[in-house]
Amino acid sequence: MSNRKLVIEPVTRVEGHGKVTIKLDENGKVEDAFLHIVEFRGFEKFIQGHPYWEAPVLVQRLCGICPVSHHLAAAKAIDQLVGIDPDSLxxxxxxxxxxxxxxxxxxxxxxxxxxxxxxxxxxxxxxxxxxxxxxxxxxxxxxxxxxxxxxxxxxxxxxxxxxxxxxxxxxxxxxxxxxxxxxxxxxxxxxxxxxxxxxxxxxxxxxxxxxxxxxxxxxxxxxxxxxxYPSNHLSLVHKETGALELYDGRLRSIDARGKELMNIADIEYSYHFKEAVEPWSYLKFPYMKEYGRENGWNRVGPLARINTCTHINTPLAEAERKIFKAYTKDFPNNMTMHTHWAxxxxxxxxxxxxxxxxxxxxxxGNDLVRKGTTRNKGIGIIEAPRGTLIHEYHTDDKGLITKCNLIVSTTHNNEAMNRGVRSVAKEVLSEKPEITEPMLNQIEIAIRAYDPCLSCATHALGQMPLIVRLEDYQGNIIDEKVRS
Amino acid sequence: MKKLGHKTIIIGIGNNGRQDDGLGWSFLDLINEDELPFDLEYRYQLQIEDAELISKYDNVIFVDACKTEIEEGYDLYPCLPADNYSFSTHALSPETILYITNELYNINPNAQILAIHGINYELEIGLSSIASKNLKRAYKYFKDKIASKYFVLTKNY
The missing domain is CATH 1.10.645.10 (Cytochrome-c3 Hydrogenase, chain B)
Known part of the structure; x- marks a missing residue:
């Protein structure tokens, strides 16, 4: 058997368009696996020059599933441009x-x-x-x-x-x-x-x-x-109590054993995060500067949130959190499929x-809008359904947007999803005489646990036929299946 | 809040940010302007919860743009339940929605599809001249049809 490459494109039952490449060596053993995000990104660029008040309306068009999250993250940032911090709203x-x-x-x-x-x-x-x-x-x-x-x-x-x-x-x-x-x-x-x-x-x-x-x-x-697989976990938590917090709080990261890695005011995020790029994906790889590209990446989303919070401030969910935490003896839960439970x-x-x-x-009530002294920079961070969502806007003195940076939940989870794909590929595909459709589905299940929104992460529109492509090590197609 | 006012719902499917894909929505806009007595819903795509929505109605008309050339520029035809769902997406066809309505709620509304031919589907607002012409034809046909006592959807709408 020659070296060959398996491609799952696009990944199904996720929001948006991605593909998976699995590289096999000459013995059929999985050498490596990648989740490629192949949609094109453009929102950060074309919002430049628009008045700041348009941002919460425009940027939510990134997505038809979580537009509210983008609307609110942008709104929190825009509040600051009119001089209103979250506590002053x-x-x-x-x-x-x-x-x-x-x-x-x-x-x-x-x-x-x-x-x-x-x-x-x-x-x-x-x-x-x-x-x-x-x-x-x-x-x-x-x-x-x-x-x-x-x-x-x-x-x-x-x-x-x-x-x-x-x-x-x-x-x-x-x-x-x-x-x-x-x-x-x-x-x-x-x-x-x-x-x-x-x-x-x-x-x-x-x-x-x-x-x-x-x-x-x-x-x-x-x-x-x-x-x-072990990972760090990142989310907002309540500023004073450390409770699960979805709208406004501090950013907290813990490692796979529960050691606190970071606990910062959300608006300080840019001093603590960097984004790496890879040639095979449009999606960036955020990580905490202090811990580097290899050790500083985080999972975000439901599993991360239940791991990072100290408690939940509603009784029924808190009772369930305790049961969930008891299963891992109060240590962080690194079991990807438990994301569904969380x-x-x-x-x-x-x-x-x-x-x-x-x-x-x-x-x-009717006390709906407040105003303060205008500023030129605003940062809005919330917990979207899929995890920590960051919007940052800069404006000139006319109120026109000069710079925009968006780090969406799926971007944070990029490294985690790639690790998941690699882990499952090695587990289910290595040295198997035949690659079956259920095996390929398991790769997708590892991605699907994160509920990734690839359209959000790269902001594209498109149709989604599924192409599974088998290529040899030189990139020649030796088998291909299409489903739609 | 949604108040079920009529026995017929018309669902326009599409996206007016994609040129002629907005035909379904434009059709609803015309009904709105004329204040015709139907419940209207705008959709980018049909999803499973629309099965619950149409279970509340006697009649449903799905209006959508179509790429296939039609002699008259439009076609109104019966929509029959079918479990021809797509594997890869949660966007569903009118036939599948009808099938789910029947499966989950044991209700089978009288359903039709009004397909209107469009030619351009790029990222731009505004119908092509051909689509606009087809829309006018389709709407005139529809108004004539509902005025007819033989039109099944006119019964008690």
Whole structure:
């Protein structure tokens, strides 16, 4: 057998377009594996010259799945350009933005679990490709599917109520928000007449966490070992208490054994991070300067957040966090597939937080916008569904954007996803006489655990046929399969 | 908040930032201007939750741009449930949405697809002249059709 190269392009059931190359040596052993992000990036450039107040509207067009996250990260940065730090924003505006944010994370996590991840969990990694999709989940697990649909719908309706529409709506304006919540809007989410209410969302979220725990108990060997590797973990945490924090906090990183590597004010991020580039990917590789390219990279997202926080400030999610942490005896959890479990704990947390806010009369208040002394630099960092999201803008004295830097969650996870691909490739593909479709799917599962948004990371549009290409060491195609 | 006002929903699929891909949305804009009595939804793509949405209606019309050349510039044809889902994406076809509605909710709304021919799909706002012409034709046909007592979707909409 000659040296050869396997290509999975694009990776499926992720947002956007990527491909995987697996290099085999002459004995069929995996030499190396790479996740290439091949979409083109351009937002940071073409926003230059636009007025700063357009940023929260324009930049959310990066994505149709998490536009709210980009809208809010940009808004936090733009607040600073009009002289408003997060603590100076009116409490009402902060609560309305948080409600929007929790609705977004709730619907995004529901989308990922029910639509993208559950086919692998319910049908198994070696199920026929034509069965591993959301339609098969819907037809074979009707009650689960109905709940998944309504949970996603609930989050989307929260977004629509606050931002005007489910995708690419607008709530935030420089220094605040432009709209308050109306009593009838609140009733819609509380009375359960037209859609299942927030108590039902909490109940169903708890059920899904229980489902995941049962699934883990039955499949612990696979879930615990699949794509497992040590890493640092990075997220925002609450400024005073260290609790799980999704909207505003300090940046904290710990290593694979729990040692704190970094704990900084979020706006200091640029002094502590660098981004490396590789010739085979448009996606950069961020790392902490102090620890270097090899040791300074982090995982971000649900697993990282549950690892870095000291506790969760809602009771049901905190109880689940304790169970989750007990499994690793309070050490950081480095088991990639446990990201699904962590994601569902966060979904429960967001449901609890939404209830708190929906019952808070402040969300119907009118102190919506504040102004201070204008500045020329703003940095907004939030925890998007997929992890830490950084927006930075610089303006000239006319308020036109001169520089923009975006580090999205998927970019932080670039090194982690590549390690996952390498780990699984070596585990399942090495020295096998035949490369089967389920084997290739396992590579994708390792990536899918991160719920990567490749469109966000590189900001592209495109169609997604799947091409699997087998090449020899000189790059000659010796086999190719296409599915769409 | 969504109030179910009518028995027919018209779903425009597309993206008006991609030239003629905005035909579905433009069609809904015309209905809005004329204040015709339908519930309207704009979509970039259909997703599984749309199965729940259309389960609330007796009738559904999906309006989308199509690349295939059609003699009249448009075509209205029945949409039948089919489990022809794509492997790689969570964007679903009208036929699949209908299939899921039937599977999950045991409801099978009367469904039709209105395809309008477009020719340009690049990153630009605005319909081509051919697409605009086809849109006008399709809309006139639709208005004539719903005025007809023989049009099935006009029943109690």
């Amino acid at each position: 009116s409490p009402i505006a902060t609560k309305l933005r948080r409600l929007l944010h929790y609705g977004q994370i709730f619907q995004s996590h529901a989308l990922h679990f029910f639509y993208l991840a559950s086919p692998d969990l319910l049908f198994g990694v070696d199920a026929p490709a034509e069965k591993r999709n959301v339609v098969a989940v819907a037809t074979e697990n009707k009650e689960l599917a109905k709940k998944g649909i309504l949970m996603r719908k609930f989050g989307q309706e929260i977004i629509k109520a606050l931002a005007g529409k489910k995708i690419h709506g607008i709530l935030a304006v420089p220094g605040g928000v432009h709209k308050t919540f109306m009593p009838e809007e609140r009733d819609y989410f509380l009375d359960g007449k037209e859609i299942p209410n927030i108590d039902t969302m909490i109940e169903w979220s708890k059920e899904i966490v229980d489902f995941m725990k049962s699934y883990h108990a039955e499949n612990a060997k696979w879930i615990d070992s699949f794509a497992r 994601r569902l704990i966060e979904m429960l947390h967001c449901a609890e937080l939404m209830k708190e806010l929906l019952l808070d009369d402040d969300i119907m």
